[in-house]
Amino acid sequence: MTSRYYVTTPIYYVNGAPHIGHAYTSVAADIIARFHRLDGREVFFLTGTDEHGQKVEQAAAQAGQSTLEFVDGISRNFKDMADAMGISYDRFIRTTEARHKDAAQALWRQVAENDHIYLGAYEGWYALRDECFYSEDEITLLEDGTHIAPSGAPVTWVKEESYFFRLSAFQDQLLALYEAKPHFLGPAGRRKEIISFVKSGLRDLSISRTSFSWGIPVPGDPKHVMYVWFDALANYLSALGYPDMQSEGVRFWPANAHIVGKDIIRFHAVFWPAFLMAAGLDLPDAIFANGWWTIEGQKMSKSLGNVIDPRDLASEFGVDAVRFFMMREVPFGGDSDLSRKSLINRVNVELANGLGNLAQRTLTQINRHFDGKLPEWGETQKDDRDLLAQSSLLPDLLRQHVARFALTDGLEAVWKVVRACNAYIDHQAPWVLKKTDPARMGTVLRTLHEALRHIAIVLQPYMPGTMDKLLTQLGISQNARQLADLAQGDIEAELPAPQGLFPRFVEEGA
The missing domain is CATH 3.40.50.620 (HUPs)
Known part of the structure; x- marks a missing residue:
């Protein structure tokens, strides 16, 4: 290389x-x-x-x-x-x-x-x-x-x-x-x-x-x-x-x-x-x-008055949400359509409900039950190891996708892990483990933190501003955010109080 x-x-x-x-x-x-x-x-x-x-x-x-x-x-x-x-x-x-x-x-x-x-x-x-x-x-x-x-x-x-x-x-x-x-x-x-x-x-x-x-x-x-x-x-x-x-x-x-x-x-x-x-x-x-891009199914043209300035979209939805949508909607290399409904759906379903909610649930429980400190690893189970293995593949998967300019495939690889994390947290229910098995709760949250660390680091090229915020909330220092840093498995960190990453977008009059 x-x-x-x-x-x-x-x-x-x-x-x-x-x-x-x-x-x-x-x-x-x-x-x-x-x-x-x-x-x-x-x-x-x-x-x-x-x-x-x-x-x-x-x-x-x-x-x-x-x-x-x-x-x-x-x-x-x-x-x-x-x-x-x-x-x-x-x-x-x-x-x-x-x-x-x-x-x-x-x-x-x-x-x-x-x-x-x-x-x-x-x-x-x-x-x-x-x-x-x-x-x-x-x-x-x-x-x-x-x-x-x-x-x-x-x-x-x-x-x-x-x-x-x-x-x-x-x-x-x-x-x-x-x-x-x-x-x-x-x-x-x-x-x-x-x-x-x-x-x-x-x-x-x-x-x-x-x-x-x-x-x-x-x-x-x-x-x-x-x-x-x-x-x-x-x-x-x-x-x-x-x-x-x-x-x-x-x-x-x-x-x-x-x-x-x-x-x-x-x-x-x-x-x-x-x-x-x-x-x-x-x-x-x-x-x-x-x-090329069409707008609501129509070709962009001055005569139709549908030419979109990307800065206007960024002002309304946020720069990273627009960057995400551009690469997520249609495989990179093909023609794309800018549909307001599709943009709002991506923001709400995949960013706010998907990644944003996953981070909020994980970090809120670490903050609330472990005083903002990373919980200790306990004995891992198969579900933990499967999720960690899946997230550990992300750097190499992204290398392969970016090498062939398959930027949309890169996002899909990450979102498979996001969906797996959401299924894992729902199944493990750490909020219930707090009463029945606190040590197990710590391992579950530590597993989610590690998966989120991988997700946030590989997503930095797509959404740099928001992933900077997420990595800060994960307690990852500025000098530990390269792909090579993911090889360091046993990290210690103090986490600040979590804040929302992706606000849900509600259309006026909806």
Whole structure:
């Protein structure tokens, strides 16, 4: 197991405000980053904003602002969203930073020196909304005469001088990569989609524009600016200090995981590895695409007025409850629906009634009957040993699930133990044992405390704030909350008075 781990979100495009989909990708990457820190690795976690391109230039003009003023404001908004959602990034990068521009130009020069860039003229279909060129066979003609891309974005026919990247030369290498490293691209549906796209034939890629100026100038030819995706993808290197290969950050390359939305999987799984191959640089280990969110069964759109700011949800339900719901509702990688009823049900049934009530019942009895001190272990019975064995498996189970980005499966593994604990406490009834067998009561409560210690430690990446409170109530010091600390079985602790973790949510008017 390598001691370093580098995980990224995509850098978010600054032509609009952050919404629940952005938060979803960021929370997933944050859970991965936090888990690897919890497991003793040195982690570099990158997020940020993508701030160039014609679309941004036009959005700024429509807002009546200078382009830089416009992107400054939107970037601040995305950073605020990340902070509000508890995203523990190590670096928030902006592509308007001077050092990013230098790095993107260095990458261009390296690819050009290796003879993978040439000057030509581009003529074809371009979708401004996607900042993407599409081939003729990908375009649909609507009855009203509008041509649209597979994404639904309108396309226009453009012709201009352009630099091209020899993408076609990398078709076989990319297919060999997907074959040799099945884990490189996930989930399975996206992998199949990308392999089909590459097998259908790759054309050389236009990677510069002359029709607008808001971008990074092409080295040696400043009338051209870089195609926004060549610029944007370079952020994963520029954030580490590239092209200075001796810089402190570059030791984290190659990235272990790029977590992205499924709408930009082609850029990350086809263009990005091809650019890196062309530059002679190592490839990332894995790219994983999450799905889209609908709202109460409807596609998010400004016209419907149903675009959700995740900060509003966090203000109403709590940050950790929203983070939990995002990863719990639908297996990570698939499409999800934000239903208010489902969110409230998860909060009340699994958080308040499930884990919260379990902790409250256990800790209240320790506080009341053992003066807040952990009771002594007595002779254990099969039920105790079974529960302890089940909870002791959690670290390895979570390692397996996080390694394959199965973040929802990770939560289910924990909730199996939560349900087992609730069945155990109901069956053992320690409140009855107080009168009939106090020593046995102590062993039951000590068993529950140990199971809760495991649960709380492995759940820290998902719900960091609330698990900090639970571990404090369990009497676990700040320096004993790593996965490695779970190997210490015989602990001593004084427990503060318990407090509720997850308040039940009651809908107004219900």
